[in-house]
Structure formats: C-alpha cells, structure tokens
Amino acid sequence: MAPDPLPPRLPVTDRTRHRRLREQGSLDRAELEAILDAGFVCHLGVVIDGRPLVVPTVYGRDERHLFLHGSVAGRSLAGGTPVCVTVTHVDGLVLARSVFEHGVNYRSAMIHGTARKVTDPEEKLTGLRLLTEHSAPGQWSYARRPNRRELAATTLLALSLEEASVKIRTGAPDDGDGPDAELGLWAGVLPLTAAWGAPMADPALPPNTPVPGHIARRAGTRHG
Ligand SMILES: Cc1cc2nc3c(=O)[nH]c(=O)nc-3n(C[C@H](O)[C@H](O)[C@H](O)COP(=O)(O)OP(=O)(O)OC[C@H]3O[C@@H](n4cnc5c(N)ncnc54)[C@H](O)[C@@H]3O)c2cc1C
Numbered sequence: 225m226a227p228d229p230l231p232p233r234l235p236v237t238d239r240t241r242h243r244r245l246r247e248q249g250s251l252d253r254a255e256l257e258a259i260l261d262a263g264f265v266c267h268l269g270v271v272i273d274g275r276p277l278v279v280p281t282v283y284g285r286d287e288r289h290l291f292l293h294g295s296v297a298g299r300s301l302a303g304g305t306p307v308c309v310t311v312t313h314v315d316g317l318v319l320a321r322s323v324f325e326h327g328v329n330y331r332s333a334m335i336h337g338t339a340r341k342v343t344d345p346e347e348k349l350t351g352l353r354l355l356t357e358h359s360a361p362g363q364w365s366y367a368r369r370p371n372r373r374e375l376a377a378t379t380l381l382a383l384s385l386e387e388a389s390v391k392i393r394t395g396a397p398d399d400g401d402g403p404d405a406e407l408g409l410w411a412g413v414l415p416l417t418a419a420w421g422a423p424m425a426d427p428a429l430p431p432n433t434p435v436p437g438h439i440a441r442r443a444g445t446r447h448g
Contacts, residue, residue, distance in 0.1 A: 229287055230386055239336045240389040250390040259311055259333040259390060260285050262448050264359035268292060269308040270300050283309075284355030289382040290335060291342075291351040301379040303341035309383060310334050313448045316415040320397035321404035327393065329413060335388040339381040351380045362438025418447040 234240065234251045242249035260283075269278045279300045284291045290309060294301045311333045318327040342348045352375075353364045370378065397411050420442045423435050 227288065234388055234390065235386065237336075237387055240334070240387055242389065242391065245391065245393075248391045248393050250392055252390070253388075255331075255390045255392065256333050256385070256388050257285075259313065259331045260290070260385075261358075262313055262331070263311050266290070266292070266309050266311045268300055269310070270302075270305060272299050272302075282355065282359055283311075284351070284353075284358035285385065286354055288385055289351075290385060291355045292339065292381045292383065293352060293355055293378055296377055296379050298379060301339075301341075301381055303339050303379075303381050305338060306336070307339050307383065308334060308336050314416050315394070315448075316413045318393075318397050318413055319411055320399045321402075321407050321409045321411045322399055325397055325399040325404075327397070329393050329395070329415075331390075331392045333388060333390050335383060335385060337384050337387055339383040342380040342382050345375070347382075348375065348378075348380050351382060352378070355380075360439075362436065366436055366438065420445050420447055 230253060232253050234253055234256060236251070264282050264284075265280055266283045267278050268281050269276060271277070277300055281292055281294060281300075292301065292309075313331045314328055315331065316329040318325075318329055320326050342351055349370075352370060356364045356367075396413060399405065400411065422443045423439050425433065425435070
C-alpha cells in the first residue's frame, strides 16, 4: 500500500521555526515542491568529525524524499547522521536607498533530517532515475544506465521531505516609505535569470550525430 502523502502544511518544529525575517516564511508544501523542482543543485550540510562541511551536490525527488548521490568514498554521504540541505534560487538584487536595506529576492528551502542510505537495489535504481531525470529529463531512457559495478560504486541517500522550511522574498526595497526616500537616489530591483544555452557537441562525437530532441528543446528555456 502506498504511504499517505505528506501534509500540505509544512510542520513548525524546533528546527524549522523561522526566527528572523518571519514574514518571508511559507508553510505551503506546494511552494517547497516548486522550489525543489525549479533547481537541481543543493547544498548538503553535515558535521563530520565535529566540523561542519557544506557540499554542493545534485538532487532528485519523489513526493516524500530528496535523493542525493555520490561516490561510496564520499564522507558527506555516510548517512545516519543529521543533515541540513538547502536549495536556493536568486531572483534579483534588491537595491535600496541605504546599504543597510539592500537585499536579495529569492526562493529558498531548507530540509532537516537524517538521511538514509538506500541499499535495496530496486529503490536505488528508482532513486538514481529520479535524480537523473530531475536535472536532465529524458536522459534515463537515452543514456546507458548504471551497471552493477557502477551501482556498487555509488551511494544513494534518501532524506525525508517531512521537516522542511521555505522562505521567499519578492518585491521592491523596504525603504520606499522611510526617511531615506527623500535622498533622491534610484532604488529598485535588478532581476537575475538563468537560461540554458545551445548544446555544444563533444568534439569526440562522430560528425552529424544528432542532438536528441529532449536536449535540443531546452536551449533558450529559462532555468530556475
Ligand atoms: C540568496 C540569499 C541571500 C540572503 N542574504 C542574507 C543576508 O545577507 N543576511 C541575512 O541576515 N539573511 C540573508 N538571507 C536570509 C537567510 O537565509 C536567513 O533566512 C536569515 O538570515 C535568518 O537566519 P537565522 O540564522 O536567524 O535563521 P532562523 O530564523 O533562526 O532559522 C530557523 C529556521 O528557519 C528556517 N530558515 C531560515 N532561513 C531560511 C531560508 N533562507 N530558507 C528556508 N528556510 C529557512 C530553517 O528551517 C531554520 O532552521 C538570505 C537568503 C538567501 C536565500
């Protein structure tokens, strides 16, 4: 039987309670999912030998888990210890009249939990498929899939999406109605967008190897 879906409202726990800039917080799980789906790189924070380590890495997800992968030699992927994962999208620079009020328009998510090492072969393949398809939809069917040796060399972690938080900032600077509005300075937002470029063929390819449609179609589309 399929497990129940996670509640539509994000839980407020000791770890997820927003303490500062609370007005930017959201408890809407749909916003969390939208942030996760808009990116494919996260930062995995973990304490190893008493020291913090924050590792940029790619991810995928299903309705209940974030999947992270890497070499079995990766110390950050040991699993079984508390981790904190963040996903961040920068939408623009908020340029205020005062330096103090400068900021960033963003969407960000933080997931807290203890990641589990996936050992079941079927679950591992599913997780790796989700992870591959998250950043490169269509590649799981197109490229050669991992063989037994490659699977053995890969760690896959599953982190529950249960305990997560979201913060979003949009809009103009906050000092438009304060005393600094009298300064006569320009203020506003400088938007930032990322887009996929045209595919660049590997020089080692035989000439005229066609670019698959699922890759070609992404050129010029917006990322994030
Ligand atoms: C691109 C970017 C730039 C930023 N720049 C600054 C900056 O220069 N200075 C600054 O003070 N803040 C900045 N922030 C906001 C910052 O991420 C924190 O939200 C804020 O500083 C509060 O931090 P805190 O340690 O007091 O968190 P707390 O409010 O104590 O955090 C409690 C809990 O709230 C949740 N939470 C906190 N922050 C976030 C978040 N960003 N996304 C999702 N969940 C969150 C987490 O679950 C966390 O455990 C920036 C955010 C982004 C995305």
